[in-house]
Amino acid sequence: MALVSSDYRFMYADIGSQGRISDGGVFRNSSLWQKMNSDGLNLPMPSPLPGSNKDTPYVFLGDGAFALDTNLMKPYPGKHTSGSPQRIFNQTLSGSRVVVENVFGILAARFRIFKKPISLAPEKVSIITMTCILLHNFLRRSETSASIYTPPGTIDSCDNFGSITQPGSWRNEVVGNYALRPLNQIPRRSSLNATQIREEFTSYFFNNRQYMVSQQSRL
Template identity: 45%
Template sequence: MSNGGVFNDSLLYHKIQNTENFPEATCFPGRKVPVPYVFVADAAFALSDRIMKPYPGVSPYGSQQRIFNQHLSRARVVIECTFGIMTSVFRVFEKPMLLQPDKAAIITLTCVILHNFLKKSRTSRNMYVPKGTIERLIQEEQNLLLPLTQTPRRPTEKAKRIRQEFAAYLYSLRH
């Protein structure tokens, strides 16, 4: 089964699809179309109202689609870097946790809270994440991210409109 197929059968996917778990959709500054809060994904996952994935193929330089894909890729890199930092500090993430899911969730949430504290604290942030580390990791990660196998799916028109609104807004920031 593909990553997307496994994800579609998961509890997380069903919670994401339940819109009562999210803040209300809002408009970007200067825009009139409200967009929901979304999760960032790669091409292996299905585009939906709550999951944004890149436009397929290679878009022309400077196009809305290409700018959107670049921003989505940067967001994925930041996420990957954060997990890399957390894994290097909290070794519990180096191998599968042989725990009940509720206990693994508590440990993960605790590590996220500690990560945020260490990163923001005046006394620890320079030791936890020295200046330039994130930028260096992002540069390295840009070259390491490989696309996963894409499984063709037909997204809803609503999901396409949401992605288009994200693309139009990001494009407007450059022009």
């Protein structure tokens, strides 16, 4: 399990959990979850979204494998009508989570050991994985090394709505067949406060999407 930033670097990684442990169990046993629930991450104080006077917390984005939390937003489950607030919220999160897909895709494309299951002891696999993550971050750190490690065209290009307009070249190298697997989606109940926070973001994304569509129609 890992946390990545918008500049395509790893911020946190939990490696080596046993496969028999549920995805939610991996997260809840991680130091990241413990710090999130004890205010130990030094996140900025909640502040209003543009056009609002209600404080909203800073949040991480996750997929359906995680439980909705006050600091962790995930998509609405199920299918929703095109143009509905829930559909737009899900599309917005999906566009942001493309960054995560690119980070793992680049890692698999550049470090080819991830193109198939690694036949080594779990302890050695953990060391190899963390080493590759550290090298990835190091090579993404400066503009010079990043231009060599991930030259133009490597990363997906997206429009204002988060839809991929030009797939990154890493997709041609891994062809979706690599050893890093997505987490399973498991329904979980969410707290009322977390649900209300998601509704605040949903309203903001919906109103902002309507404005962006109206602006584009004038071009």
